[in-house]
Amino acid sequence: NTKHKGNFAVLIIINTIGRRRSKLQSILKIFLYSYSYIAVNIYVKIYTSSPFLVCMDLALSQREVIDPNYxxxxxxxxxxxxxxxxxxTATGKLMMKGFKTQMSGSYTCTLSYKTIQTDxxxxxxxxxxxxxxxxxxxEPDYTYQISVRFTTKECGIEANGQFFEELKKILGDLISDLTCQVIEPSYKCHFVKLPKHGLLDELFVTFKVNPFAPGWEALCSQFSYDCEDVTNSKVQKARELIEEFFHKQTYILRHEFRNVPAIHYIDHSFEVTRIDSCRPGFGKNDISxxxxxxxxVVCDRGMYSPNNEVICRTCRNIRIKHYGAKSC
Structure with missing residues (x-):
């Protein structure tokens, strides 16, 4: 749950416990060391604990330190x-428990110690x-944008709209138990010229699937933390159900229909793209x-994010002095 960057050394210590057990069990601890001349960037997943930060560099940790104070x-x-x-800890190691937005920022440790000349x-x-x-x-919140295509008899018939309404209902019912929903559904009819074929009339259907159907807040209230892991898992399941539904259409057309319906799914036309969004106060910045x-990542000081976009904006009216601002 923790990511880190910078000039540092990672010391991994494995303690073996349960000597009499047939299977060895291990506790893995990660200690992060810094150098005194540069800050180490560490990313801690919200509501989890940070790794231990050590008030000492790796070189000094290999030497005798007298009367250390942290x-x-x-x-x-x-x-x-x-x-x-x-x-x-008594040896100067720091762990932040249940990391929250307002805990973001600079952490500084001053180590004082003595050296004694032996002579x-x-x-x-x-x-x-x-x-x-x-x-x-x-983690970002996932939304999936899906597009599929259907053949139709012709573009101007009323049956196209009726078919589209029925399709929306079927898809909505398919994922309703997951508290997911179909949003922004639309379709257009186009004439398509295929190689070595004449013109075909096709329906281009697009829609999005997100995990925020009515009732999703009640699901999240069962947890002591914001549940993007839960909602993301559910919307991935919804995407899989929808993909399976369209793949089955090809089998049904081949094995259960003597006469192929005028409006039917075009095999291999299913396409899906994941769209990420961030909660207010958070954004993406692959440079910094x-x-x-x-x-x-939590919006830095002087920046804010009021919605579910992925960008932290600069606040030019006032100076925001805290991390994770949701308004300017």
């Missing part, structure tokens, strides 16, 4: 020690500062957040 400062400029939403016992105080940039992100390309 001071973690959050985006609000306050000491994080004692906060209920952090896990701060003179002279003590020297040392200080190092490490920086991490944490960004909340979400290229390590989380495709993610909906």
């Amino acid at each position: 001071l973690w400062i959050g985006p609000d400029g306050k000491n994080l020690k004692g906060k209920g939403y952090v896990n701060l 003179t016992q002279k003590e020297t105080n040392n200080f190092k500062t490490y920086k991490f940039m944490l960004y909340a992100y979400r 957040h290229n390590d989380c390309a495709g993610c909906c």
Whole structure:
């Protein structure tokens, strides 16, 4: 659930437990180290926990550190020690629990420690500062745009419109149990010249499928987090059901009809495109957040997103000082 970028080292520690068990079990922990001269970008999926951020660079971690002291400062400029939403260990490792939009921002740790010369016992105080940039992100919400084609007797007949209305009803009923819906349905009739054939009249049908049919909010209320994972899973299932429905039309035409209907599905005409959208306060930016390309990353300070588009806009009227703004 966590993505990260920058000049850092990742130390993976595997602890084996249950020695008497026939199958070994492991706990995987990922520690992120920073260098003192550059901030590490880390993307944390909303409502999950961040990896452990280490107040020490990898080189220093291989040496003896005397009297270490760790001071973690959050985006609000306050000491994080004692906060209920952090896990701060005695060795300076920081984990943010249940990451929320407002937790995004700069995290700085100052490590103070001593070095002692063995011959003179002279003590020297040392200080190092490490920086991490944490960004909340979400998975985009999926909508599928689907297009199919049908042959028809001719473009001007009333039966085309009647057929289209019946098709909409069938598709809506097919996915209603998933709290998904068909939106923006439309059709046009065109004359098509096929190679080595004359002109054919065809219906070009397009529509979108999204997971936000009436009642989807009640489904989400069963979870303690925003449920884009659930809605995305359902709309993918809806897309699969619709694709299966059209593929079956070819079999039905070949095996169950003696006389092919005037309006019928054209084999292999099914086409689908996924359209992503982000929740308000989030957007995509493959340039500034290229390590989380495709993610909906929280809008930066000075930017906002009021709708379900994928772009965070710059607010020119006032200076937005928090992450994830939904209005200017």
